[in-house]
Amino acid sequence: MDLDARKLGILKAIIDEYIMSASPVGSRAISKHEEFNLSSATIRNEMADLEELGYLEQPHTSAGRVPSDKAYRLYVDQMMQRAALSDDEIKLIRAHMSARLDEVESVMKQTAQALSAVTNYTAMVMPPMLAANRLRHIQLVPLREGRALVVIVTTTGFARDAIIRVPEDIRTGELERISRLLTERYYDCRMDHIGEMIAKEMSGELYERRAFLCSVMEAVERKMAPDSPNVQLSGTTNMLHYPEYSDVNKAKTFLAAVEGRNMLYEMLKRASKLEFTITIGNENEDEMFKDCSIVTATYQVGDEPLGSFGIIGPTRMNYGKVISVLEYMRRSLSEMLSADQDDD
């Protein structure tokens, strides 16, 4: 007994139906599909086979069938068709993204909002990893005694700042000189290489201040790396619409898992190595997400992946739509970041 075309068709019909309705699909419902033109009894036999093959599950005898994770995997890999975005959906996304986008953080926020609004699932967006960006400007600003603010600007217009300690023997004037020297020397260098380069620096004024400069770069690097609390979340409560979460406890568990953000951050970081990922139910390592599916995409400038973003929903998720939306967003986000970041 193997998966012939008819079984595949029936399986797809069941999955499509279940994604819509969220309740077990019976043989009668499928037998009504005209393209099969089979009686419910025949469908029943096929369903029994599909169950034996591990693609369907029965919540209890006398209930319809529910697709297994294995079935969703097959569906995603082979049978699913992408759902092109409707004009309304594109309009909805545009509406969310139309506000001023002069700051990366707000782009991330709006992206998350747009994603959750179109899909009705939970969206997460990881801010760009700036390691591959290049230095444009570095400025040390003296504050009160023994403290200074370091501001870094990259060629793509991202700025980060951090408060640092300044050794006693550095006078105010020198900070300005160091700023100029650093900017000059490391202009257009990859951010993640500068620290190393300074450590190796062998000559001139910079050499003498090496220890201080290393502490500066350490602070900067800490700020360049996106960290878990910076993951933008939106639509966490969307999940409460779905019958899967009509039980308050399930909802609580989900929301708590998501609120922590750490897991999500780890997942997104891992996912940023691939253009797209789809992880279904049990494929998720994390116990909390065993009955969720997570779809992610990566955004980039040129060939350099900057970060990733994704959707969390029930395994019974509208994969076709979600993937289309992510694809659309991936493109527009990448465009937005590599082209202008206008201020109005």
Next chain:
Amino acid sequence: MDLDARKLGILKAIIDEYIMSASPVGSRAISKHEEFNLSSATIRNEMADLEELGYLEQPHTSAGRVPSDKAYRLYVDQMMQRAALSDDEIKLIRAHMSARLDEVESVMKQTAQALSAVTNYTAMVMPPMLAANRLRHIQLVPLREGRALVVIVTTTGFARDAIIRVPEDIRTGELERISRLLTERYYDCRMDHIGEMIAKEMSGELYERRAFLCSVMEAVERKMAPDSPNVQLSGTTNMLHYPEYSDVNKAKTFLAAVEGRNMLYEMLKRASKLEFTITIGNENEDEMFKDCSIVTATYQVGDEPLGSFGIIGPTRMNYGKVISVLEYMRRSLSEMLSADQDDD
């Protein structure tokens, strides 16, 4: 019939009991309090009176009584005693605040987390309004054609940046000169006065660039103002622990209201004019929060209020504890911001 001492005592007992148990309080439960030494029948009579006076409500005949918003108001104004923080609670707060606090945003985040962890309600923290801060340094950094990044640092060590448009006729060198001029001229001026001052500027190089400088200051001012998405939220899911929200729909409504943040932001902004505010149930203008109570406090540097933060919980909230916690946080936050913001 008026509120004599005995009625007041009974009312307080009922409120205290209801805050603990969340279920309607019956006459027998109160008659067991030794300090009254009255039979349940007498209590029943008193309860009937209290109901007539509007302090108690009955979910249905044959259920106990539940305090009304009016009762909570009386309780908060006159009968409540503050609950001093236990050592454990202080330890818990410290644990949340001990991580590196080199960035204001992370202080806000941690404050929110600490608040929600100690109180088990939902916490919100509004970032500081920097209007009253004074300028330390301003730097214009050229990016690609026609764009620059402006970075502002205040005496208290806050930094903000924004991308701005630069007119064609300004050469790169001039940006540097303008930076120096601005820093020199407006050093130690209140942030919210600089824009005005520039507009009035009548002489020298700055006069010629007035239009450009105004656009710079406009961008800066936009960034200085905290906005609704920057309100830090924590413990939104805490509410799901309480029986008030065991119904998924109630939970959904609450979470949706809170996720928007706009309302919260508006409330916090209004509240930042007062040291403390307590708003109970119906006193909340917003329909969504008609069965919540909101307690806020303001943090400041010197006499200047910077922003405020607060707790949202069921009207049946442990007011004494919440107020103590907010008082503690208000003090430590104000200290933290006016003293050092160390980087380690």
Next chain:
DNA sequence: GGTTAGCACTCAACAAAATAGAGTGCTAAT
């Protein structure tokens, strides 16, 4: 007068029993 015991009454909450309906698996006929 205030206080209290006593009692009939109310009502939500829970549990047990009855019913309906959707769906299955199997068998025998086509």
Next chain:
DNA sequence: ATTAGCACTCTATTTTGTTGAGTGCTAACC
């Protein structure tokens, strides 16, 4: 290979009964 038919299973829903906490009122009590 397909299908009609039927007995069977099991959940979900409705119905009915039961319990217990709590009330309001009255009449007795101090």
